[in-house]
Amino acid sequence: MRNNKTAELVLTALFAAIIIIMAFTPLGYIPLVVINATIIHIPVILGSLFCGPKKGGFLGFIFGLTSFIKNTVMPTSLSAFVFSPVLAASMVGTSGIVKSAFICFVPRILVGILPYFVYIGVKKALSSRHKILWASVFNILIGVFLFLGARAFLLHVFDKKPLSDIALYAVSALVGWFVFIALEVYTVLKSGAVCAFVYAGVTGAMVNTILVMGGIFVLYKDAYAKALSVDAGAVLGIIGGVISFNGVIEAIVAAIIVAALGMVLNKLKPIQK
Template sequence: MNNTYSNNTKNIALIGVLGGLTIFLGLTPMGFIPIGPTAATIMHIPVIIGAIMGGPVVGGFVGLIFGLSSLFNAIMKPTIVSFAFLNPLVSVLPRIIIGLGTAYIYSFVKAISKKQTKLLIAIIWVGISLYLGYGIFSAIQQAKTASIIINTVLLSIVLLTMFFSLKKLKEASIDIVISAVAGTLINTLLVLSLIYFLYGEQFVSALGKDVSTVGRTILTIGIINGIPEVIIAVILVTAIVNTLRKKYK
């Protein structure tokens, strides 16, 4: 009974603190990193931390707060693509799923061996690296200098982060790294997939792009925004969760 009460109190406190942080990030420029006409976000980071530290209930509640903040921003601080985020299916639902999905992925990773965990994270980073390498190859063929530079910079950052996450972190942190990557990808993939299916042509038209390039344009946004979000999440989530683990050990 005491353990249940203690856990409930801890979870309520986590939701309060992380939810408050999410609202703060949403109301200030600190929550978004402008990249072209869209913005990469770090607002998913409190959701991932909540899911790791408190499980699916905490992660889901913090994700709900993130989603409502995103909806609020679309209403109060609209941009050329905010119309898509006025739909709760785009702004709210994926953010709840971040919390639920990350919590279950974290539990799964904790249950498998360290060798399997390292293999899993290596596959994730290698997959991202190969995709960026293909992007560089395609950009060279098409003589697109800007794309070559962007993809090369992103590939360099990814390779450094892969080395950092596999070699420099303590083995106990690998489960956090995978959860941070997974939670970020859930956010990016779900939001952009829903935009593609619900508002694809309208979204791309608002960006001033040719509507015949809907898939390519949205995929490009996912890469340019998603990779920095993954890298920032790995660094911040690992540092914060390890600090919290020591404090509440």
């Protein structure tokens, strides 16, 4: 028991150090032709899985704290105030302190909590007597998610030279179908753990994107529009675009990295239920 607790503390410290390094260097981003996919949340997700939701929540707090410091000390965008209570207070008044603190910390803390329970739930379903049925359901959902991600990516890449609808849907469907078949073979014949890791990665990434962007729309719609010099009515479209493109791509990247690293780490330190 003591050895297990010590291992969790060491891992927590290691993940915290990785989060800090990623946050203040370009290492926290992966260039993907047209965007830089944020991967800072991945150590938080892995920390949630291997150290438990309490320590995962703490790692999420560290993630939020780095975002607060970076956007306060060295803001890189006009909308940095949504992550900085200090800047928000000077722009929108004292109410901005609570609003920005919520956006900066709450989504990131949940990134360190929810993936653990998703992993446990999926793993339990894939260990039941209905394993094949559950595996197919989960894999279909992942395939659909990949289809949507591939479609959003292609639409963005070929924005100025649009693909035909047939080519767009054919390539997107091929990506989703290939991933579905690969996961079916792996989860049915080998282990359902990879599917559980994939869902944990997707959950962590999408929780971060949806809650942050949703929080901006609910709490800062007018101020966000003013900062971007756009009409308030256009904010919903901008936020929807970020979620459907950046959010989906980052979730796919998180799913791949969390699954790859998770399978390796799980052999060294099995996840505690």
